[in-house]
Amino acid sequence: MRPVVLLSLLLFASCSSGPGPSFSTSAPGLDIADAALASGAPETALHIAQRILATDPSNVPALLRAANAQAALGQRTEAARNFDRVLAVAPHRTEAELGLGRLKLTTDPAAAAALFQRVTDRDSHNVAALIDHGIAKDLLGQHGDAQQSYRRALALDPDRMAASVNLGLSLAVSGDPQQALGILRPLAAGPQSSKRTRQDLAVALALAGDNAAAASVLRTDVAPPQVPQMIAAYQMLRAHP
Numbered sequence: 001m002r003p004v005v006l007l008s009l010l011l012f013a014s015c016s017s018g019p020g021p022s023f024s025t026s027a028p029g030l031d032i033a034d035a036a037l038a039s040g041a042p043e044t045a046l047h048i049a050q051r052i053l054a055t056d057p058s059n060v061p062a063l064l065r066a067a068n069a070q071a072a073l074g075q076r077t078e079a080a081r082n083f084d085r086v087l088a089v090a091p092h093r094t095e096a097e098l099g100l101g102r103l104k105l106t107t108d109p110a111a112a113a114a115l116f117q118r119v120t121d122r123d124s125h126n127v128a129a130l131i132d133h134g135i136a137k138d139l140l141g142q143h144g145d146a147q148q149s150y151r152r153a154l155a156l157d158p159d160r161m162a163a164s165v166n167l168g169l170s171l172a173v174s175g176d177p178q179q180a181l182g183i184l185r186p187l188a189a190g191p192q193s194s195k196r197t198r199q200d201l202a203v204a205l206a207l208a209g210d211n212a213a214a215a216s217v218l219r220t221d222v223a224p225p226q227v228p229q230m231i232a233a234y235q236m237l238r239a240h241p
Helices: 003-010 030-038 042-055 060-072 076-089 094-104 109-122 127-139 143-156 161-173 177-189 195-207 211-218 224-239
Strands: none
Touching: 003 127, 003 161, 003 195, 003 224, 030 042, 030 060, 042 060, 060 076, 060 094, 076 094, 094 109, 094 127, 109 127, 127 143, 127 161, 143 161, 161 177, 161 195, 161 224, 177 195, 195 211, 195 224, 211 224
């Protein structure tokens, strides 16, 4: 596994913490589509959106629901096409810029960073865009810029878990695992701790040279035979440019 791919699996996208984007409703049923997306039923949301688009193919709110549902279903090409359709008629539609940027994170992080930068240039208080911009910069190896974005997000929303965890991971892979541990240890032990948070703590521990502690953390969530392989993969991040 290449280091940049591994890093992308460990970072928290902004949509994984905090509220998702809000959409305006301009056709009957879109509120039901929103409820379906929120409850983990993207197929239902996509069906509703496509029914609206069949008679109103330029309905921007319906295009946004369709794109988000397709992204959730792994239909990345179709989702990107619909986000592009939105931006063709509404070039500054934040929801479409963020959605398209997230699709591009692992395939074209430079293009993703540019989309997130467009949002933050218009709205410097958009916490989701700041976090996603940080992720793109981390994937490009521009960790100082990434950390600046995470810190800006935390200045606006100190409780945003994704910003804190990503900042800790970014510090770990950019050569400051001790500072990373100061951020990640309390998060991994806190009430909002998750498997992803504990894995990021294990990364920081491995990069700090404490493989035994990293293994102890990993055994909370993974089978013992996988632990040495995961630690070896984490140590690859030390060479990430």
